[in-house]
Amino acid sequence: MHEKRPGSFYVLAAFFIVFMLFLYGPTITIGILSFQGPQGGLTFPMRGVSTHWFHQLFQQQSVGDIWGAFRRSVALGLMVMVTTVVISVMGGLAFRKRFAGSGSLFYLIIASLIIPSILVSLGVGLIFSQLGWDVHWATSGFGAQLxxxxxxxxxxxxxxxxxxNPAYEEAARDQGASAWQTLRHVVIPIIAPxxxxxxxxxxxxxxxEFARTLLTSGSHNTLPLEIxxxxxxxTSPVLFALGTLTTVFxxxxxxxxxxxxxxxxxxxSKLASDAGKATL
Incomplete structure (x- = not known):
């Protein structure tokens, strides 16, 4: 016989269902409304079902510079991604050993997480303006997002x-590997995930990101700003169609x-298995 579940299970299950509806309900609603018919509006009830507003979305004159904003957001995202990965690895390697001021530097690094984003955007924009540099999504916007x-x-x-485990690096050095070879062939593959x-x-x-780009993107919007x-x-479901496509993306x-x-x-896992076999 199956063990009877306690009443708390059903209370927590109901809470979880409500939480999921709260989390994904708006996205699902936008997805449904994006398939309104040509006469549809921004609210229920739906007036027909079609892909009319998705077709409208691809007409440049109906949505402004949405595709230019999309390209800028993707380019900026890739720039931020590469920079974040490189600096994070370098910082992680540097902080493996204590050094003078490491504690203060650590707290300084994470302090930007608790500063209101709009203040960061304002500050970066002001610095660029005071220095006479152009406020642009690829410069000031890039720095603010970092x-x-x-x-x-x-x-x-x-x-x-x-x-x-530093034993992996020690084993590589024992085999004559240089510091760069150890990083490239041992450390990076292990931490790749x-x-x-x-x-x-x-x-x-x-x-x-919206807030940190608001005052640092210059005259060209990124996708969140354009939306x-x-x-x-x-005032048409073309806005919902855009939301659906960006969510899918x-x-x-x-x-x-x-x-x-x-x-x-x-x-x-394969490298670890091969290394284990090699030591036998």
Whole structure:
């Protein structure tokens, strides 16, 4: 006989269901409304079902510079992702040993997480303006977003290297490997799944960032800023169609990174297995 579940199980299950509805309900609602018919509006009830508003989305004149904003967001996300991964690895390696001021530097790094994002955006924009530099998404916007992504990447790398077994590096050096060869052929393959996680954080946090880009993007909007602008002048389900496509794109990016992480984990397991056999 199956053991009877306690009443608390059903209470927690109901709470979990409500939480999931709260989390994904708005996204699901937008997805449904994006398939309104040509006469549909921004609310229920739906007036027909079609892909009319998706077709409208691809007409440049109906949505402003949405595709230019999308390209800028992707380019900026890739820039932030690569920079976050490289600096996070370098920082993680540096913090493996204590050095003068390491504690203060650590708290200084993570302090940007607790500063209101709009203040960071304002501060970076003012610095560029005072120095006479152009405020642009690829310069000031890039710097402002790094204040958001780098602390996450560094915290992940700190956790990874705190658990990293230095015996792997010692074995490589015993075999005559240089410091660069040890990093390239031993350290990087072992931490590869975590690097993919840092890359995912870097790209997605940048791609979706609004507040830190608001005052640092200059005259060219990124995608979040363009969508915000559309909410004031677009009164048709084309806005929902855009939301649906960007959501699908975000999930696709996550799926791609997860696939890379799984492949890296399998390669890491194979390397460990081969190393174990070699020592027998």
């Amino acid at each position: 204040t958001w992504t780098l602390p996450f990447g560094l915290l992940i790398m700190f956790a990874i290297f705190n658990r990293f 975590s690097l993919i996680g840092v890359a995912l954080f870097g790209f997605t946090l940048s791609y979706d 915000y602008g559309m909410t004031t002048n677009v 975000s999930f696709a990016i996550i799926a791609i990174f997860v696939a890379f992480a799984v492949a890296a984990q399998r390669r890491r």
